[in-house]
Amino acid sequence: xxxxxxxxxxxxxxxxxxxxxxxxxxxxxxxxxxxxxxxxxxxxxxxxxxxxxxxxxxxxxxxxxxxxxxxxxxxxxxxxxxxxxxxxxxxxxxxxxxxxxxxxxxxxxxxxxxxxxxxxxxxxxxxxxxxxxxxxxxxxxxx
Amino acid sequence: xxxxxxxxxxxxxxxxxxxxxxxxxxxxxxxxxxxxxxxxxxxxxxxxxxxxxxxxxxxxxxxxxxxxxxxxxxxxxxxxxxxxxxxxxxxxxxxxxxxxxxxxxxxxxxxxxxxxxxxxxxxxxxxxxxxxxxxxxxxxxxx
DNA sequence: ATCCTTTATTTGACTGAGTCCATAAATTGA
DNA sequence: TCAATTTATGGACTCAGTCAAATAAAGGAT
Numbered sequence: 001x002x003x004x005x006x007x008x009x010x011x012x013x014x015x016x017x018x019x020x021x022x023x024x025x026x027x028x029x030x031x032x033x034x035x036x037x038x039x040x041x042x043x044x045x046x047x048x049x050x051x052x053x054x055x056x057x058x059x060x061x062x063x064x065x066x067x068x069x070x071x072x073x074x075x076x077x078x079x080x081x082x083x084x085x086x087x088x089x090x091x092x093x094x095x096x097x098x099x100x101x102x103x104x105x106x107x108x109x110x111x112x113x114x115x116x117x118x119x120x121x122x123x124x125x126x127x128x129x130x131x132x133x134x135x136x137x138x139x140x141x142x143x
Numbered sequence: 144x145x146x147x148x149x150x151x152x153x154x155x156x157x158x159x160x161x162x163x164x165x166x167x168x169x170x171x172x173x174x175x176x177x178x179x180x181x182x183x184x185x186x187x188x189x190x191x192x193x194x195x196x197x198x199x200x201x202x203x204x205x206x207x208x209x210x211x212x213x214x215x216x217x218x219x220x221x222x223x224x225x226x227x228x229x230x231x232x233x234x235x236x237x238x239x240x241x242x243x244x245x246x247x248x249x250x251x252x253x254x255x256x257x258x259x260x261x262x263x264x265x266x267x268x269x270x271x272x273x274x275x276x277x278x279x280x281x282x283x284x285x286x
Numbered sequence: 287a288t289c290c291t292t293t294a295t296t297t298g299a300c301t302g303a304g305t306c307c308a309t310a311a312a313t314t315g316a
Numbered sequence: 317t318c319a320a321t322t323t324a325t326g327g328a329c330t331c332a333g334t335c336a337a338a339t340a341a342a343g344g345a346t
Contacts, residue, residue, distance in 0.1 A: 132261065194304095
């Protein structure tokens with residue numbers, strides 16, 4: 001099921017140039033916004049509408065081929081690493097986003113101390129901090 | 144330092160009717176949006192501008208008197224429970240948000256498997272799921 | 287290969303949440 | 317009490333994303 005064409009068919013979705021290009025764009029530039037992906041797609045196929053990009057990102061995320069993350073204060077980001085319970089580390093200064101594996105292995109992340117009767121299906125973890133580059137920069141400016 | 148007036152003074156902030164009312168509104172209705180808080184404030188003091196509400200929420204959050212959370216697909220929410228490393232459980236269906244204590248006690252939440260050279264200052268955890276009410280509703284409609 | 291139905295894409299208007307900026311008002315501290 | 321500073325107001329504006337109607341492309345049956 002790694003072939004995107006198969007994947008789309010398998011989910012009853014038509015195979016379109018836009019969807020395939022969006023998929024490739026997400027793989028090429030992980031953690032980028034719809035806007036960036038749209039540009040990337042345009043450099044590959046001649047043109048896409050913004051709406052088509054949003055549609056593609058939306059349905060692909062829904063079907064589980066890509067993942068959408070929506071960090072505070074940033075437009076949504078998309079990545080193709082999926083189904084592996086990993087988390088993100090985001091720089092407060094420059095927004096740089098990197099993957100981190102789940103600290104606790106499999107999926108005990110899903111465990112909350114008290115679930116308040118909720119049925120929990122995902123634990124989203126975002127680590128906020130400062131990336132090495134921005135750390136260096138601020139050290140320099142403080143000197 | 145529990146008196147908000149003292150708190151504001153202590154941080155070199157002027158004590159204004161708007162700020163105090165915003166503070167009270169956040170305490171009264173935890174996990175509400177700027178919009179809801181603005182209405183709440185208006186019911187107390189006669190009028191506030193949207194901007195004043197955003198300003199107050201912003202500076203109060205910055206000084207650590209309130210906390211801002213920004214869940215995916217929702218406007219920012221504010222709460223007055225602060226400095227206790229708790230997390231949130233959000234219903235995907237109705238958006239209901241409840242507090243959960245950190246599963247691991249103190250603050251080991253701050254530990255990522257690999258920090259990639261970042262200096263981490265916060266681990267934000269959001270548990271996504273379905274609240275009891277929405278679970279019941281969907282069980283009924285499936286019957 | 288062609289036609290027909292379904293599914294996607296385009297275009298352009300529109301919304302919600304939040305910010306910017308210049309002016310007016312309130313707060314502070316001398 | 318008065319100037320200096322800090323906030324608040326009002327209104328325009330931006331950004332990210334959605335809606336909806338019309339058009340075009342895919343997929344299936346013939």
